[in-house]
Amino acid sequence: MVLSELGNKISSALAVMNNTTIVNEETINQLLKEIGNALSLADVQMSLIIQMRKNIMAKIKLDQLAAGLNKRKLIKRVVYEELIKLVDPGVPAWKPTKGKPNVIMFVGLQGAGKTTSVTKLAYFYKRKGWSTALICADTFRAGAFIQLQQNATKAKIPFYGSEDEKDPVAVAKKGVDIFKKEGAEIIIVDTSGRHKQDAELFAEMKQVEQAVKPDNVIFVMDSSIGQAAYDQATAFKSSVGVGSVIITKMDGHSKGGGALSAVAATKCPIIFIGTGEHIPDLDLFNAEGFISKLLGMGDMPAMMQM
Amino acid sequence: FMKYFNMLTGNKVITKEELSTVLQDFKNHLIKKNVALDIAEKLVDSIGASLVGKKLSTFQGINSIIKQNMEEVITRILTPKKNIDILREIQNVKGKRPYTIVFSGVNGVGKSTNLAKICYWLTANGNKVMMAACDTFRSGAVEQLKTHAERLGCELYERGYGQDAANIAGDAIEYARSTQHDVVLIDTTGRMQHNEPLMKALSKLVNQNNVDLVLFVGEALVGNDGVDQLTTFSKSLSLLANTTSQNVRTIDGIILTKFDTIDDKVGAAISMVYSTGHPILFLGTGQNYTDLKRMNVKSVVKSLLS
Numbered sequence: 001m002v003l004s005e006l007g008n009k010i011s012s013a014l015a016v017m018n019n020t021t022i023v024n025e026e027t028i029n030q031l032l033k034e035i036g037n038a039l040s041l042a043d044v045q046m047s048l049i050i051q052m053r054k055n056i057m058a059k060i061k062l063d064q065l066a067a068g069l070n071k072r073k074l075i076k077r078v079v080y081e082e083l084i085k086l087v088d089p090g091v092p093a094w095k096p097t098k099g100k101p102n103v104i105m106f107v108g109l110q111g112a113g114k115t116t117s118v119t120k121l122a123y124f125y126k127r128k129g130w131s132t133a134l135i136c137a138d139t140f141r142a143g144a145f146i147q148l149q150q151n152a153t154k155a156k157i158p159f160y161g162s163e164d165e166k167d168p169v170a171v172a173k174k175g176v177d178i179f180k181k182e183g184a185e186i187i188i189v190d191t192s193g194r195h196k197q198d199a200e201l202f203a204e205m206k207q208v209e210q211a212v213k214p215d216n217v218i219f220v221m222d223s224s225i226g227q228a229a230y231d232q233a234t235a236f237k238s239s240v241g242v243g244s245v246i247i248t249k250m251d252g253h254s255k256g257g258g259a260l261s262a263v264a265a266t267k268c269p270i271i272f273i274g275t276g277e278h279i280p281d282l283d284l285f286n287a288e289g290f291i292s293k294l295l296g297m298g299d300m301p302a303m304m305q306m
Numbered sequence: 307f308m309k310y311f312n313m314l315t316g317n318k319v320i321t322k323e324e325l326s327t328v329l330q331d332f333k334n335h336l337i338k339k340n341v342a343l344d345i346a347e348k349l350v351d352s353i354g355a356s357l358v359g360k361k362l363s364t365f366q367g368i369n370s371i372i373k374q375n376m377e378e379v380i381t382r383i384l385t386p387k388k389n390i391d392i393l394r395e396i397q398n399v400k401g402k403r404p405y406t407i408v409f410s411g412v413n414g415v416g417k418s419t420n421l422a423k424i425c426y427w428l429t430a431n432g433n434k435v436m437m438a439a440c441d442t443f444r445s446g447a448v449e450q451l452k453t454h455a456e457r458l459g460c461e462l463y464e465r466g467y468g469q470d471a472a473n474i475a476g477d478a479i480e481y482a483r484s485t486q487h488d489v490v491l492i493d494t495t496g497r498m499q500h501n502e503p504l505m506k507a508l509s510k511l512v513n514q515n516n517v518d519l520v521l522f523v524g525e526a527l528v529g530n531d532g533v534d535q536l537t538t539f540s541k542s543l544s545l546l547a548n549t550t551s552q553n554v555r556t557i558d559g560i561i562l563t564k565f566d567t568i569d570d571k572v573g574a575a576i577s578m579v580y581s582t583g584h585p586i587l588f589l590g591t592g593q594n595y596t597d598l599k600r601m602n603v604k605s606v607v608k609s610l611l612s
């Protein structure tokens with residue numbers, strides 16, 4: 001399972017706590033150090049780790065004062081809560097409305113997996129009975145339109161794009177108009193890859209956003225990304241109205257922490273993870289299930305009750 | 307960063323304890339620059355070991371000693387031990403047979419784009435270059451390469467999708483021989499490094515065709531997964547090696563892409579070279595044909611220590 005190594009590390013750090021006879025400041029510090037190392041190995045942003053350690057410390061002290069709870073259980077629960085906070089910003093994910101056009105715009109760094117994921121998402125809704133459509137507003141990358149065309153054709157989803165039109169804003173606008181008229185419910189706009197260092201590309205992204213007025217903007221991020229994740233994600237978020245995140249390539253070996261840092265940056269929920277190159281390889285994301293699995297703790301929600 | 311080092315100065319012997327705080331901060335600094343965790347640890351440990359018990363002069367504080375040490379160590383790491391002169395190697399076989407280069411790596415890192423940049427560079431240096439479309443899987447991959455070939459005025463060998471990449475590469479090389487091409491640039495499908503069947507297919511392509519140069523394309527954005535990607539690709543090349551062949555095939559060199567997207571978080575360069583010794587032959591610094599640079603070791607070291 002993805003992230004299992006990180007999970008193992010954290011679980012074994014927690015398991016050590018079960019066996020130590022004394023739980024004091026020193027043992028807690030040692031535990032937090034080990035968890036911090038595990039998270040760092042998984043590319044979680046250093047400042048987030050430091051913040052998380054502080055939060056855990058503060059919570060443990062407060063709760064200890066409040067009641068004579070079992071310290072080990074308490075520590076486990078606090079760690080669990082803080083990990084959840086890392087992947088779940090606590091805002092509900094945007095949901096499309098039936099019977100009206102819902103325009104969704106995809107943005108992200110070069111090669112993150114946008115074009116692959118637009119078809120995956122359209123296919124996800126199509127199977128649930130929504131009428132869907134795809135638009136290629138990437139007029140820059142060589143072969144971008146044909147890539148989307150081939151995927152859309154495979155998934156039997158209507159698509160729009162042009163090999164001659166060089167203006168992404170014009171293509172996006174035209175495509176959305178067409179599919180709105182046709183009564184599509186889910187209209188997904190794919191855009192070129194871009195990065196914060198290129199102001200022109202960011203300006204172009206804003207123009208596309210203004211032209212198609214998306215109901216949701218989805219930020220796509222590669223799970224293997226390292227320490228640059230936070231800055232890039234912050235830049236996207238402050239430039240367009242990012243509302244959700246999709247993390248791709250979770251079938252690989254990376255631990256996804258860089259991408260999780262991006263969630264902290266955007267304060268947006270992860271809605272799906274990409275788990276392969278084929279069209280059905282898209283899984284709904286659930287923060288609690290994710291972290292429970294990560295820690296090898298099937299019964300975590302039950303533990304929360306204590 | 308320098309502020310950490312002003313704490314410990316003076317005319318005295320450095321003890322382990324004094325060093326460890328400074329080195330811990332230094333390790334965190336490296337991690338923030340996207341150096342992989344274990345590589346950061348190894349770097350810091352080796353520097354620590356070389357300093358314990360050393361005497362400081364009044365004029366040289368621990369700060370400048372460590373910085374100088376680090377600078378030396380990292381410069382040594384990044385300076386290639388064996389240099390590959392691609393232009394010369396091509397020259398050596400010119401007129402006898404085409405020189406063959408394979409571009410490999412995980413999904414979306416920039417293999418095809420940087421293949422096109424290399425094509426531009428080799429053509430500008432007076433070579434007759436051909437591309438071989440051996441990504442027969444990803445939608446639009448063939449058309450993507452075709453677009454680049456047309457723009458660059460070079461020939462493309464392709465047989466569409468779904469067929470055996472190793473065989474197409476072989477036919478492409480044969481074709482290039484008969485048409486007096488000097489170089490064949492072989493594009494491959496992106497694959498996750500632990501996908502055994504796909505790694506075997508890559509090994510087959512490389513060994514069956516006895517290619518001259520195997521490049522690993524990795525992105526500078528990658529976090530802790532980068533080292534595993536590179537080492538696993540390198541190892542996997544011999545999965546289906548000729549049993550009679552004496553030398554074990556490994557990756558010959560690295561192209562580190564998307565260097566324009568990471569600001570000063572240059573750590574991936576250090577992690578990859580440190581763990582394998584494979585040289586970084588080029589940096590990808592953008593999406594245009596001229597965005598291919600030699601690595602400037604000095605400026606990378608400067609970014610890392612800033």
Ligand SMILES: Nc1nc2c(ncn2[C@@H]2O[C@H](COP(=O)(O)OP(=O)(O)OP(=O)(O)O)[C@@H](O)[C@H]2O)c(=O)[nH]1
Binds near residue numbers: 110111113249273414
């Ligand atoms: N293994 C795996 N590969 C994926 C996944 N999602 C996308 N990919 C692959 O990643 C590569 C890049 O995907 P694209 O969809 O072209 O990425 P993009 O963001 O549209 O790229 P640009 O348009 O160039 O910015 C392709 O080889 C995809 O097949 C995933 O979940 N798992």
Ligand SMILES: Nc1nc2c(ncn2[C@@H]2O[C@H](COP(=O)(O)OP(=O)(O)OP(=O)(O)O)[C@@H](O)[C@H]2O)c(=O)[nH]1
Binds near residue numbers: 416444495564
């Ligand atoms: N900013 C930047 N983008 C790059 C660089 N190199 C490649 N890209 C972009 O990265 C994206 C993916 O590039 P490709 O060449 O298609 O990557 P690939 O490795 O061939 O992808 P797959 O074949 O799908 O595995 C494209 O949008 C490229 O324009 C670079 O050095 N800098």
Ligand SMILES: [Mg+2]
Binds near residue numbers: 114115138141192193
């Ligand atoms: Mg795309």
Ligand SMILES: [Mg+2]
Binds near residue numbers: 417418419441447496
């Ligand atoms: Mg490619």
